[in-house]
Amino acid sequence: MSKVRKPHNMRARIERSCRSLLSTNHVAVVNIDPSGRQGMINWANCKSIPPGQRLADAVCDIPHRWTIYLSVMCDAGAGGQYCKSVEIAPQGNYLAEHLTDAIELTYKDLIAECNPNHVVASGWIAIPADVSLTEQQAARVFNAVGAWNQQRAA
Numbered sequence: 001m002s003k004v005r006k007p008h009n010m011r012a013r014i015e016r017s018c019r020s021l022l023s024t025n026h027v028a029v030v031n032i033d034p035s036g037r038q039g040m041i042n043w044a045n046c047k048s049i050p051p052g053q054r055l056a057d058a059v060c061d062i063p064h065r066w067t068i069y070l071s072v073m074c075d076a077g078a079g080g081q082y083c084k085s086v087e088i089a090p091q092g093n094y095l096a097e098h099l100t101d102a103i104e105l106t107y108k109d110l111i112a113e114c115n116p117n118h119v120v121a122s123g124w125i126a127i128p129a130d131v132s133l134t135e136q137q138a139a140r141v142f143n144a145v146g147a148w149n150q151q152r153a154a
Contacts, residue, residue: 022059067126071142085110
C-alpha cells in the first residue's frame, strides 16, 4: 500500500513564497499625482520599502487578489481638507500590469466628481492581498508619502 502524493509543483511553491513575503511586509504600491511619485510602502506602519528586485518580482510577476484604494485630496480653503475615496477589489487573480484599465476608469470618474478648484492631489494604494483599508489607514499612508504637500493640480 503506497501513499499517493501530489507531484512537486515549483510554480505553486514560488507563488506561495512570494505571497508570504508580501503579506509579512504588508506591501502596498502607492502612486501620487500630479508629481507622479510611485513606490512601495508598508501600509501597516507607513514606512517606505526600499526598491528591491525580489519584492518587485513578487508584486509584478505573480497574479494576486488586489485591493485598490483610490482617493482625491481636496482643500476647500480656510483649512477645510477632505478626501473623496473609493475602494475596488477586482474579482480573481490579476497580474499588476492588467490592473491599469480598472484603475484608470475608476480614477477618472472619481476626479470628475470633485470640484477642480479644490483638488490638491490624487492617488491610489494597491495592495496585493484581499485586505480592506479604513479611511484612517489610507490617510496615514497618503500623509507618509506627502500627498498633501503637492502643487495644486491644473
